[in-house]
Every structure is written in structure tokens, then in C-alpha cells.
Amino acid sequence: MEKLISYPLSILYYVLFLLWLIVFHPIQWFCYNVFGYNAHRGSVAIMNLFLIRTTHLLGTTYTIIGKENIPKNVPIVFVANHQSLHDITTILWFLRAFHPKFISKKELGKGIPSVSYNLRKGGSALIDRKDPKQALTEIKNCAEFINKNNYSVVIFPEGTRSKTGIPKPFSVNGLKMLYKFAPDAYFVPITINNSWKMTKFGQFPLGLGNRINFKIHQPLKISDYSFEEISEKTEKKIVQSIKI
Template identity: 60%
Template sequence: MFQKILAYPLTLIYLICFGCCLMVFHPIQWVCLNVFGYQAHTNSVCLLNWCLMRCTHLLGTTYNFHWPDKLPEQGPLIIVANHQSMYDIPPIIWHLRKYHPKFVSKKELGKGIPSVSFNLRHGGSVLIDRKDRKQALGELRKMGEYIDNTGRSAVIFPEGTRSRDGAPKPFRTFGLSMLIKYAPSAQILPITINNSWKMLRFGKFPHGLGARIHFYMHPPIPVSSLKPESINEIETLITSKIIPSK
């Protein structure tokens, strides 16, 4: 009970800082993209997400990354992860910035959110209409071909929506299958995310305090080595490291 009471003023301070970051970086992104080009815009997005991570320290949040013995020197990668909250995203963008991660996102996020919506529309990500399979197929094909041609990376959360208590939802394999099909030179990087759901354990307000968020990077898997049953094996690999909620 005391923690929840303390969470109210800390969350208010956090949200002010979070919102200020989004507002400040929105025009910075615009200038970087339209004046200086892709790389400047990418740098601004990475810096924004570093700042967003630092803001969460106001809530006592910490991040721990477990890295495999070896990661590819460059992309393309298909980054596949379970999804527990929006706080899964900034650490992926920052810590995997050398791979230029782009997101498969629902179309609703493409408008109305300063900085975030701008980056999704203009930074190489794709926006999916989950009710329009034909549109989704076209966007996923575009993403797969894009990363295959540029050596950049796609991030997909196959559950389709976040888990509110950390328990994994069944993977929807359509999106991942399309990326694999259209990015044959890519490697898949499975990631297990733990405890980011605790940031929203009380709902949207107040936020949870003291979350210890863990990212477990599994060894990369070349798309060229995949078999028909491999997608199910990737799901099993990711979920095997999920820590049951307490």
C-alpha cells in the first residue's frame, strides 16, 4: 500500500519528464530527417529512447541485458520478442541501435503521439491494419524487402498485444512468416523480456515502482537454416525464459 501511495507523486513527475522528452524530440526529429537525412534522424531517435529510459529511473526501474556469446556484426535481423508493455521498446532501440531496428506496429500508433508517431511514419517502420489482411501482407512484404536490401532490422512482437501480467500469449505466426519469406538473408534474434509489465501493475496511473526489467538475448538463428516447424520452436525458446509473475 505504501508503495502505491508513493507511486502517485513519482509517476506524475515521471510523466511530465516523459512528455517533455516526446515534445522536445518531435521537432528535432523533423529537422534531422528533412535537413540532415536518414542517419541524423536515426541518431535523434536513439537519443530520444536513451532519454526515455533514463526517465524511468525516477520510478526505480532498472534494466539488465543478457547477451549471447556472439552477435552478428551487422544486419539484417528479425528481432522477435514477447511483449509486456510499451517499456519493451526504448531499450531495444537503444541497445540494438547498430542494427537500425524498425517496428511492425499497429496503425493506431501512427498518429497522435509526439515523436513516436512521427518515427513510425517516417523512420522505416510499417503500420499494420490488423483487420485488413491484404494491407498487412503488403506492409510486411515491404518491411521484409526493406531490411533485406538495406541490412537494417525489423522488430516484431508476435503475440500481437501486450501481456498484462507477464504470462505469454500464443504467438500469431503470420507476420513473422512473412518477414522470413521476404528477408531470406536475415538472422532471427529471439529476445525474452521479463518484468516490464510491472511498470503498469496498477494500470496506467500510477506506474509501478522498482521494476527490474530483464532482456535475455538468445543466439541468432539464420533464416536460411529454418525448417517448417522452426517458428514454433522460436516461440518455445522465447517463452522458456519468461519468469512467472508473482
């Protein structure tokens, strides 16, 4: 029954989703080119609010736990498990005060209204998975950028989305570059639950009535740990709170 009801709602959702991306693309361009970084960041945040509100058509709700744990006025490396596209829109809206950037595959940097423009102009790292040297250089540049400006970067160490919620093994290469080149930063582990259920039937139709939960754990100051220690602690905190 859920799948049957979801067909018309999913069509409406995707129409509105695409509409917001198209509408906000020129708005982003105008804000960036006329008013600069902060105006552009504000336009991206508002767009993601629209995208979040659109998921309410599907009965989606959001709970963010532990936001008070995030230290302020310091660079942040948000490390999270990855379950769906909705992880990104949630972070961009609810954690907007921390100027989140993303470690993203380069293919997303072109051809997608609003999304590609933000990735290219907003300070994110666009990596070529087939070119390790290029990927590590991009991550290094992003790490130095957030370290200098007290911004944040989001990395999903699994490298791809989990379609069942079961976490994949974490890759350490990207984390190691952020650890090395953002020495003033804190690792902030985030556990995401139930986001995968949005696409439990595939990309169409979408799942209904899901409660997406973000648990933000206590921060770990990079300078207090060796890389091996902070990497192990971060993965353990994330994985232990995943509920399948």
C-alpha cells in the same frame, strides 16, 4: 505503500515523458529533412535514452544479457514477447546499432508526438489489423527494406501486451512474411521479463523498483530452417525463459 509513493513519482514521470516527446518531435523533423536518415536515427536514439533515464525516477533498472549473440552486418528479425511500452524504448536505445524498425498498428502512426513521426519516416510497418492484405503488404515492404540494408525489424507475435507476464499464443502470419521476404536474415529471439510490472497497477500509478531483463538468445539463420522449424524453435526459446 509502494502504490502510495508512486503517485507523485508517476506524475513527474509522465510530465517528463511527454516533455521529451514534444521536444524531440521538431528535432526529428529537422534531422530527417535537413540531414537525412542517419541523423534522424541518431535523434530517435537520444530521445529514447532520455526516456530510459526518466524511468530511473521510478527505480527502474535494465539488464541486457546476450547482446554479443547478435550477428553484425546482416538483416535481423528480433522476435520478442511483449509486456509493456517500455519494451520498445529499451530496444530502441540498447539495440540502436542494429537500426530497429517495428511492426506496429497503424493507429500509432498519427497523433503521438515523436512516436508517430518515427514510425512513419523510420522504415517501420504500420499495419491495419482489419485489413489483412494491407498488413501483409506493409510487412513485406519492411522485410525487403531490412534485407536490402542489413537493418533489423522487431516483431511481437503475441499481437498485444501481456498484462501479467504470461505469454499469449504467437501468431505466425507476420513471422511468415518476414521469413519469406527477408531470406538473408536471422531470427533473434528475445525474452523480456518484469516489464509488465511497470503497469501492474494500470497506467497510473506506475510500479516502482522494477528490474527489466532482456535475454537475447542465439540467432537462427532463416536459410537453415523451414518456417515451421524456425517458428517453433523461436517461440520455445522465448517462452522457456519467461519468469512470472
